[in-house]
Amino acid sequence: RGDAYLRTLLIQGARSSLQRAKVTAQDRATPEQIWIRQLACRMPFGKLLVAIANKHARQLWAMLAREEAYDAEAWLKHPMVQRPAGKRAVRIAGMA
Template identity: 80%
Template sequence: AIIGIGPITADAMVASVGSAREFKNGRQLAAWLGLVPTQHSSGGHTRLGTISCRGDAYLRTLLIQGARSSLQRAKVVSAEKSTPEQIWIRQLACRLPFGKVLVAIANKHARQLWAMLAHEETYDADAWLQHPMVQRPAGKYAITVSAMA
């Protein structure tokens, strides 16, 4: 199971989105939910603003609350037992403000849920290892965690 996504969030996602085939990809779903920054561009300058807050406010709230749970869990789990997503969350929390970290996690969860719904698959935490662009690590995950402890 995805840490931070429980039965209430999953039910709300299915009720709001359905099979998710209306969206071309997870990025479109995240944009529809308002989990992406607004863009103010003029000439050669691109400025990103706050999240757009469009779409289903209830579902966005549930995803943000689930992100809080994921962040809290990533902070307390030991480095040896961390999943790659928890390592990513801890690295993100070191360099970004709290609110931006929550939105980034919620965005990632929305994309993961889109993939699960669109492809009718269950969650597999190690699926990223099967991607052809990923170099196979020597150890379990072979990611240095000493800087995050």
């Protein structure tokens, strides 16, 4: 399960992110805050905190592994964001 103190810090950070996502106006929300809001609608509180903490842990690990500083605008460089909306494959249930 890993270091208990680190888990505690990640969960505390998740609480902070959740609280911030709830009070931020919709038009000013970051992609992560939008993701948190969507998750909050369909997941119990405890699981939600663990999911957010897991995402934060993966982000931290990626930054440490690549020896990168935090970049709040990194999501803009993601290939799915740069691809025009019309180019995305859409799969409809029941159709091949």
